[in-house]
Amino acid sequence: MRLVATASIQPGEVLGQTIYRDNGTILLHSGVQFTARLVKRLLEQGITYVYIEDEATKDIVVQSVLSDRLRQDATSSMRSLFADVQKNKLNKNSFVLDEGEKNLTEIIHRIAEEISSHDESISLLTDIYLTDDYIFQHSLNVTIYALAIGATLNLNAQELAELGKGAILHDIGKVFIDPEILQKPDKLTDEEYEIMKSHTIFGYDVLRKNHNYSSVVAHCAYQHHERLDGTGYPRGLKGSDIHLFAQIIGVADVFDAVTSNRVYRKAMLPHEGVELLYSSAVEQFDIRVVEAFKSSVAVYPNGISVELSDNRQGVVMKQNKTICDRPIIRILKENDKDVEPYTVDLSKSLNVTITKCNLVK
Structure with a gap:
């Protein structure tokens, strides 16, 4: 199979890998022959890249990082937890977070197991999904990257579990942000950007008030936009004042954001995203974390x-x-x-x- 830009597909070419919705239903089966109308539909749905059948590359194998079942289970758990947190506001006694913590612990364990059994470096560009809500796909991707970085840095099982929960919940504060700001297709105004930044505080507040989540997990939500040189938010922390797990999630968060297709910005390819991280290393990111990330992720995915x-x-x-x-x-x-x-x-x-x-x- 060969990875190509959707916009470059010619009528008559054949889809090489099934495209799924994030709930597990199939958007488009492999083997379907493209028409100009079908290509247009994929572009309208935000599908930037696809795999096509190609005689010279027909034996090239594309491995998904996660099984379809685990991806569906993780997305469903996040969807349910985020919705219930939004409904219950900041109620520290809510049973919702209690039950959600049990589900997330199992999900994180399963993700870590599948990553460790994966015999190639991680490439999420090869997992082509249509998602109805960017926040869930992004949170899952960040979790996969963060756990891969953590394993490369030799974190133990308990540390990986905490890191995974911090990663999957790092953006939970966004459920309290006005959807018109959260989903705005254009650049945010200064006032809107200040509101957007408050998701770190909301996330910290909702997690720290629940005894099932450690202070570390709460601080992952609080600090994942902090930067070593003090240019981050919400507190402008510097250096070692930023928890290692928040630094790991910060790197994963930036990489997934810049390599994801958005209405207002074309996605970078993985090697471009890695170059961006290196350009900010030392000043904003711990070089050890960036190096661990590079050692874990496929800079050039199979089929490209x-x-x-x-x-x-x-x-x-x-x-x-x-x-x-x-x-x-x-x-x-x-x-x-x-x-x-x-x-x-x-x-x-x-x-x-x-x-x-x-x-x-």
Whole structure:
């Protein structure tokens, strides 16, 4: 399969991977033949990339990080918990958070298990879902990234559980933000931005008042927008005053935000998102966390077309798990001329680098 920009699909090409809604129902089956109308529909639904069938890459395997069942269960749990928290406001005695904590603990455990059993580096670009509410998809993605970072930093099982809960609930305060501000397609005004920033305080308040959630989990909601140089919010904390888990979630949060398609902004590709993190490392993010993130995530996902520094062109066919920016490439062209396909492992060919990604077949 080959990963391509939806806008570049030509009528007659065939969908290589089923596209799901986040509730588990199928939006579009693999094997369906595209029409111009179908492509337009996907673009209107916000589907930026898809996998198509391709003779030269038909054996390239795309692995989902999470099983469909776990993704559905996690989304359903978040949907229920967030809705009930919004309904009950800041009632510290609400049984809703008590029951929700039990469900989330199980969900986090299952996510951590599936990540650890995944035999390639993580790529969420390969999991193509249509979601009705960005906050749930984003919270789940941030949780996956945060747990992967935590495992790379050798956090123990209890620490990973706390980190996972902090990640999945980091934006729970947004249920108290006016939907017109939360879902505004244009840039926020200064006044609206100040209101938006208050989600960190709301999230902290609702979590700290419930005995089932630790202070650490509450501070993940409170501090995930803080930055090492003091430029973050809500308190402008610096350096070690920001909890490590909040720093991890902050990195995961930024990466998922910039690599997700939004009405007002085109999504970056993973390697562009990683470059953005590195450009802010030291000043805003702990370099150890950024390095752990890079070691966990597929910078160039399977199926994406790439150009190399020696003018060869090909498609990423497999990841090197511990060297995520140097995958195995199937070479299809040399100096723009077709060649008999062969592979090159960039973890061994150290004098060659990827210079460009191409999402147009």
